[in-house]
Amino acid sequence: MADPLEHPCLACGACCAAYRVDFAVYEIEGHGGSVPAGLAVEVTGNTWRMRGTDHVPIRCAGLVGKVGERASCGIYEWRPNPCRELEPGSHGCERARARHGLPPLETAML
Ligand code: SF4
Ligand code: SF4
Numbered sequence: 001m002a003d004p005l006e007h008p009c010l011a012c013g014a015c016c017a018a019y020r021v022d023f024a025v026y027e028i029e030g031h032g033g034s035v036p037a038g039l040a041v042e043v044t045g046n047t048w049r050m051r052g053t054d055h056v057p058i059r060c061a062g063l064v065g066k067v068g069e070r071a072s073c074g075i076y077e078w079r080p081n082p083c084r085e086l087e088p089g090s091h092g093c094e095r096a097r098a099r100h101g102l103p104p105l106e107t108a109m110l
C-alpha cells in the first residue's frame with residue numbers, strides 16, 4: 001500500500017504516459033525556457049512536444065520509473081507548462097489513471 005504521507009503522483013505517473021504534451025517554443029532551453037531540448041521534438045516553428053508523447057504506447061521521455069508503482073518526472077523543475085497545469089485529482093488526472101487501470105485518486109489514497 002502507498003505511504004499516505006507520500007505525494008500520490010510518486011506512485012502513479014499515468015498522465016506522463018497518457019497524453020501528447022505540446023508547448024510553446026519559448027519553454028525550450030536556448031529559447032528562453034528550461035525544458036531540455038534533447039527530451040523534446042520540434043513540431044512547428046512555434047510548437048515543441050515532449051519526446052515519446054506521440055508514440056504508441058505513449059510515454060514521455062522525461063518519465064522515470066514504472067507507471068502505477070513508482071514514477072517521477074526526471075525534469076520536474078524544468079517541465080513545461082501543460083505538466084504544471086495538470087493537477088492531481090483533476091479530470092485529466094483521473095482519465096489518465098483510468099487508462100492505466102488505476103482507481104480514481106481519492107479511492108487510491110484511502
Ligand atoms: S495521473 Fe494524477 S496522480 Fe497520476 S501522476 Fe498524473 S497528476 Fe499525479
Ligand atoms: S515532462 Fe515530466 S511531468 Fe511532463 S509528461 Fe514528461 S515526465 Fe511527465
